[in-house]
Amino acid sequence: MSEFLLKKITKLKEKKIPNPEIDLRVMINNSKLKNKEIIFSDFKLEQINIKKFNSLFERRLLNEPISKIINKKSFWKDSFFVNHDVLDPRPETEGIIEESIRVFKNRKEKIKILDIGTGSGAIAISLAREFLDASIVAIDISKKALKVAKKNIIDKRLENRIHLKNTTIDLINEDFDLIVSNPPYISKNELSNISREIKGFEPLIALDGGIDGLMFYRDFAINVPRLMKPNSYFIFEIGETQFDACREIFANSVLKFEKKVSDLQKKDRIMIFSKI
Numbered sequence: 001m002s003e004f005l006l007k008k009i010t011k012l013k014e015k016k017i018p019n020p021e022i023d024l025r026v027m028i029n030n031s032k033l034k035n036k037e038i039i040f041s042d043f044k045l046e047q048i049n050i051k052k053f054n055s056l057f058e059r060r061l062l063n064e065p066i067s068k069i070i071n072k073k074s075f076w077k078d079s080f081f082v083n084h085d086v087l088d089p090r091p092e093t094e095g096i097i098e099e100s101i102r103v104f105k106n107r108k109e110k111i112k113i114l115d116i117g118t119g120s121g122a123i124a125i126s127l128a129r130e131f132l133d134a135s136i137v138a139i140d141i142s143k144k145a146l147k148v149a150k151k152n153i154i155d156k157r158l159e160n161r162i163h164l165k166n167t168t169i170d171l172i173n174e175d176f177d178l179i180v181s182n183p184p185y186i187s188k189n190e191l192s193n194i195s196r197e198i199k200g201f202e203p204l205i206a207l208d209g210g211i212d213g214l215m216f217y218r219d220f221a222i223n224v225p226r227l228m229k230p231n232s233y234f235i236f237e238i239g240e241t242q243f244d245a246c247r248e249i250f251a252n253s254v255l256k257f258e259k260k261v262s263d264l265q266k267k268d269r270i271m272i273f274s275k276i
C-alpha cells in the first residue's frame with residue numbers, strides 16, 4: 001500500500017476512528033478525478049483531487065460521520081441524500097419495512113400509509129418502492145428535514161405518491177391502513193452520554209424523546225388510534241430498553257398488541273399493533 005495511504009490510516013487510528021480503511025476508501029473514491037473505482041493496491045496520488053480529499057479527511061478526524069461528509073447513506077434498497085438536518089437512516093429501522101411487508105402481503109394493494117417523523121424520507125420512500133399502489137403522507141415538525149425528504153423523493157421520482165406535510169399527528173384528520181414511525185426516543189440522561197458522532201452531527205430534534213425518552217409513545221397512544229382504519233396496523237421503532245414501558249403506555253389502548261421484533265443483536269426494536 002502507498003505510503004500516503006498508510007500515513008492516513010495511522011492518523012485515523014490515532015484518533016480512534018472505527019473502520020479506518022473502509023472510511024479512507026470512501027474518502028479517496030469521493031475525491032477521485034476520473035469515474036473509475038480506485039483500489040488501494042494501485043493507488044496513485046494523481047488519481048484524486050487532493051484539496052477535496054484533505055477537506056473530507058479533516059472532517060473525519062473531527063469525528064464527523066462519513067455519511068454526513070459524503071452526503072449519502074444506504075437504507076433498505078436505496079442510497080439517500082443526508083445532511084446535518086436529518087438523522088441518518090439506521091439498519092435497525094429497516095425492520096419497519098420488513099414487518100410492513102409481512103403484514104400486507106399483497107404489494108399491489110391500494111393502501112394509505114402515514115410516516116410520522118419522516119426525516120430523510122427513507123421509510124416513506126422504501127415503502128413506496130415496495131407497495132406500488134400505496135399513497136403515502138409523510139410528516140415532520142422540522143422544515144429543514146422536509147427539504148431533505150423532498151430532495152430524496154424528487155430524486156426517486158415519487159412526488160406523485162408521497163405527500164410531505166410540515167405538521168404533527170394531532171393535526172392530521174385522515175385515516176390510514178398503515179402507520180409507521182421511528183420517533184425520537186433518547187432520554188435526557190442518555191442524551192448527555194451519547195457519542196460525539198451522534199450528538200455533534202445529528203439534529204437534536206430527531207433524538208430528543210423527552211425526560212424519559214417515552215414522550216412520543218404517550219402521544220401515539222392518544223393520537224394514533226383515531227387515524228387508523230379498521231384492519232390497519234401501526235408499526236414503530238423503540239429504544240432497546242423501552243418495550244415494557246411502551247406495553248404499559250398502550251395497556252388501555254383500543255389497539256391490539258400483535259408482537260415485538262428484535263434486531264440481529266437480539267435487542268428489542270419494533271412494536272406492532274393492529275386495529276380491528
Ligand SMILES: C[S@@+](CC[C@H](N)C(=O)[O-])C[C@H]1O[C@@H](n2cnc3c(N)ncnc32)[C@H](O)[C@@H]1O
Binds near residue numbers: 086088122140145182
Ligand atoms: C429519529 S428521527 C427518524 C427519521 C427517519 N424517519 C428515519 O427513521 O431515519 C425522528 C424524526 O421525527 C421528527 N420529529 C420530531 N418531533 C416531531 C413531532 N412532534 N412531529 C413530527 N415529527 C417530529 C424529527 O424532526 C426527525 O426527523
